[in-house]
Amino acid sequence: MAASSRSKAGRFVKKSVAERNSRGTENLLRSHAKKKEAKEQRTFIHEVGRRVVDLTTFAKNMWCDACGEVLSLSHMEKEVRRGLASVFYVRCRVCLELKQVPTDSAVKHDDGYPLYSVNCKAALGCLDTGIGHEQINSWLTAVNIPAIMHSTIKRAERFVGPAVEEVARESCRDAIQEEKELTLQSQKRPLAPSDAQNRCDVGETPKKRRPCSSQQEDENVATRVPKSRFYCSSTANKLRVAAAVCQKNRGAAHVVEINQKCGLSPGGVTMKYRKLAEERRQKKCALQQTVQFRRRRLLLKGNADRVSNRVVAREGLTYVSGMGNTMERAVAAATDTFGSWMPLQKPLEDHCQFVIVDIETTGFGAGAQIVQVAAKCQMLEFSQYMMPTTSFNHIASEKTGLSVHGGQLMYNSKRVDTSPPAQVARDFMDFLHKCGQQVILVGHNIVRFDAPHIVKWLHQFGVTAEFCDLVYGFTDTVPIIRQGKVQKQDLLAQQYLTGPEWQHLVKGAHNAATDCVLLSGLLEHFNIEHDIMRGNALPIRTFFERQQAAKRRHITRDEKEWYGTVWD
Ligand SMILES: [Zn+2]
Structure with a gap:
């Protein structure tokens, strides 16, 4: 005991320290013995593989x-193993000389470490096939x-990397020239068409690619820089994209070119296989250009679509690409709107007034916002502008002449006054009240376009109930005056409102x-009787019922079908 409670220098130490020291020594001895034993036992053949x-x-x-x-x-x-290469130490049985083979x-x-070509080719193969060290x-x-x-393959990758990038750059220059x-x-x-399209674009030079690729992008890049493995922040990303560019521009045989560029042998087997692969690719490419192939592809696509439509009809939508957007719409359809609330339908009264309504919006879809609301009831007129929070669809902007510049709403490049949407909603309701006890809103394509937008807009400011109380329904003038x-209203106006008093108004069509x-x-002009307008009115309850039914089907179809896109 006395001996073990001393340190190496012979000084007395605490018992715990002495024990720790002795444990360390024992472990060291044990591991040495293990290594020695393993070395003795190691017969080359066992782990040779x-x-x-x-x-x-x-x-x-x-x-x-x-x-x-x-x-x-x-x-x-x-x-001695060096990656995939080995150095065998073989003894000559005649002169007993030991030779390194x-x-x-x-x-x-x-630094004395040779870099073997097999490792370089393995690194190049990894870049070409898109696999990594683990794979x-x-x-x-x-x-x-x-x-x-890992360090070996990285070292080899750094050796072949510049050649890969060089070939990619050259191929891009050639493509531009071509x-x-x-x-x-x-x-x-x-x-x-076949020549230029099959080349990598100027914008696809390795430096300009996005750091990570997805399936929708070029399949060459997606194979080499897959999302499932993270290469974005490493230098390997650059090399892998460069390899994809080589494949796109030079075809399968680019590997031979890279081999020669970095001083490796081109490889007989490599050349033979790559040549065949390139021929196969070109044959396939030529086949895909034929009319018969395209017809068959369309036929098969049609069949697949029919099957998937049947599944969707049976089980509902389970997955689509860009699911996020659809899910948002589904949630919006479920929560955003009026739930199961339904307005009560009031009977149509004799003194019901007709109010012509029109709106201008930022675009055509359901997400468009109202920019201008206008209404006309005999001599009473209403028109107000609102500042949208979304950008204009450029086609809509061109048609309406409305746009936003420097935080100002412009109509034909002239600034117009805007009011807060809540204020406009209030004023609009006040205007409708002024028109009569009960009104029917009349508009061109109002049921499909204006009414859904107006109801959605008024709903934000909590006046839906008041609106439904006042409005009997909507009369669409499209079937009446077509x-x-x-x-289209502008075409009808051009054709039938030919009097001189209409001229300046016809030119200003598409202002609400x-x-x-x-x-x-x-x-x-068409002498439309009030009775016809009454008879064509869609009661507001029916309108709400249709809207809700549409929303239930909303997620399975494109929203365009439900919110009309016809510009009145
Ligand atoms: Zn010898």
């Missing part, structure tokens, strides 16, 4: 330097070939206030 050998190099090295006798692997004493040729030596080791060990260390020539030629004759195929006056003029 398989190796990747360059047969030419190996055969050249299997001769004794001293006596010229052929060497035998059965006299191998040691193996590498299984592969080295391309360069850094290549899984594959190798499955074939019973020893795994490569495109230039084709463009020049196309000024003389129409451009052959003349054969001519049904002007449109109200024009519609009033058209109704007058």
